[in-house]
Amino acid sequence: MTIRLTAALAACTLAAPALAQDSYTVALDGTFAPHAMPSMSGGVEGFNVDLANIIGERLGVEMDIVATQFSGILPGLAAGTYDFVVAPTTITEERAGNVLFSEGYLNTDFQFVVAAGTDPVETLEGFAGQTIAVNRGSVYDSWARDLADEIGWTVESYGTNTDAVQAVVSGRAFANVAGNTVSAWAAKQNPAIELSYLYSTGLVWGMPFQKGDEELRATVEAVIECLKVDGTMTMLSEKWFGVTPAEGSAAVTPLPGWGQPGFEGFVEDDHEPGC
Template identity: 40%
Template sequence: MTLNSIRKARAAIGGLALAVLVTVPAMAQEADHPQNEKLKVACDLGFAPFCFKTAAGEITGFTYDMSAALAKKLGRPGIDVTDSNFSAIFAGLFSKRYEMIPAPTNITKERAAQMLFSEPYMPTGLGFLVKKGGKIASLDELKGKAITVNNGSISDKWLTDNEAKYGYTIQRYNKNADAVQAVMIGRAFANVADVPVSRYVATQTPMAEVAFVLNSGNNFGIAFRKEDTAFRAKVELALECLKTDGTLAKIHEKWFGVKPDAASSTATVYPGTGAPGFEGYDATEHKAECK
């Protein structure tokens, strides 16, 4: 064999190795997201109005409806919902128990370092739910009071970070419904959760009202594994179509009684892919082709 033929053989082997390296990740992503199977998602059942069970045992809520609409846009035959306490929901994503987390997940710098996010789909803040008649004029009034929260949530993090500053005590529950119940029966003064959740609970619970709202400037986004860039891009296109064709607005109105503000993240299609300003954002321009 001549020197030139040896070099050509080495080049061919190198090209084949590169092709294998490129193909394997693509095949792995396809295996994780089989087109002919239901879209596997996770939510914290009992977290009304996002994901909960009816009296008949059927799963429903904003998250459920949005996920079903996304699956339809993606050409998947429905959705398969895994119930997970929020404190364990990210571990389930990383271990591939489900494909994504559409449940209300605040986009934060810390989370964006560990996972990918879609563009925002709903603005949020913190709502302080109390038994009717309870008043909160300022956060300083929480001193010495017991506050309940859904374990592992962004509300839990805020309460933990500010516990020493405001002097309250924290009671953590694996289900927000249990955290609310503790307030209603007098075990605690207030429950802290995402504003949309607190407001919905107040409409469904005659004894409850939202006494205070802390605007955080945060938004909810769909969470994906770090390596799932291609799948995140597909879901984001579907999400943008739900925004532009009015589907997401209808789902919002169904569960919250009002249409989303035209300037909110529920109605806004963002440039690029992901959450602008956070790690994992891809500024490459694209255009959703909606059917």
Template identity: 40%
Template sequence: MKKKSTSSVALLAALASFGLPGAAAFADDHPQDQPLVVGSDFGVAPWMVRGAAGPEGFGVDLITAIAKKIGRPSVDVQDINFSGLFAALFSKRIEFTVNPLNITQERSEKMLYTEPFFATGNGFLVRKGEKLESLDGLKGQVLAVNRGTISDTWATQNADKYGFEVQRYETFPDSVQAVITHRAFTALNEIPTTVYAASKNPAIEVGFKDFNGRNFGYAFRYGDEAYRDKVESAIECLKQDGTLAQLYEKWYGEKAAEGTALTTVYAGYGAPGFKGYDDKPHDLACN
């Protein structure tokens, strides 16, 4: 964490006295002796799924490791459909999001991001044996998406360009089922999610991968910069000591590529090039 000057401490106290984000908000919203309360859609394997003993997956292992780094006693992951996730964040039902959330300019106007820690793109699932060799193959087809996701945004923006119809579902498994039952030709989601889904279901395969430079990050409320920085420092330490790469290999079955967001520690705090980014350098203090 960055050291605060005497004037900074006084400013935080003044902000707290007016009910604005500051020291009091930090303590009230993130009680150090209580479980870390975060939110994610449980329907995105292998990021986070409901297991016999509770949620499990890459995202669970990651936030558990982060909680340990920042000194929280445990983690309480709330299962929230993606369409309701941001409302849960802004109403303070959760402290921050831990779902596979794309960093976008539009979202950064409303939410405060950590630095990127996972690279992704568009993955198109089709029935086993079907062919989709390019985006042009979507013409005249029905494409299923998880409502409110970046995949939904991409589909909405590109439906006319490529000539396909969009069907929206509340969960990713529902969109996959639409493909299997011939209600849709393809289901669109993040590349790692579709690769994993295809490895577990012989009825589907990844028809096409569109790597486009997107990255995932956690999202916080504006005014929560101090806690965002604390969590991001933990993420950076997990990159530095190789934990993040190990978790990726454990859950996705392949080694993390060097030079991607899985292994790169970025200067400053937040997502470079997006609103909320603080470019001031800082030293890591990993334990």
């Protein structure tokens, strides 16, 4: 189902190459809060919805945002159903062999939440002897279980991450671990919990394009770079995650070239953000 959203954030016009079309069809997972989730009006809302609409505003084009299951998004891109993907997509070597990535725009790390008022935990070892709640079958579930003997924590799995967070609230678990943006959203919504230790994966989210579509990739990436420079990405992070991006993080740091350095599809270039 295609959901056409009216952009709600004002933005400056970006000087960019002439575009071949006046609208783009882009895809995201409409159930991945706080990046995209059902809104009270019947559409979808979230960080990546706002981001997509702002990109459209800066380019002077209409964005047709399709909310669908993530499993079908990259195949849809390959088939030409979508012009590019605005769903959070981790840049990996395997994926970079099949799609053309923009530079990263958000770090994708693991973050713990604990009961509000809990003493700070500065290392993974600080969770030794504690019970860690996770979403069953998630990457955080397997990661925590792989470290159980090394760290000395006990892992309990729940059907949803919401249930895992509730285990912390009720005292059945000391902490929950999930993606950093999901954890930040949970803490923003629930004053009974707060953010704790952040485990850096070194990975980032980028926007996938079709192989060979370097021109559109560069056009959109130029906008992303300006959103990093002019504070828009910071504003979106604070709005949806309640977190100000750290200095040097992907949300505020434009990168040289086009694409993510170190991955297939990266093109060296000495351009400066043209904001």
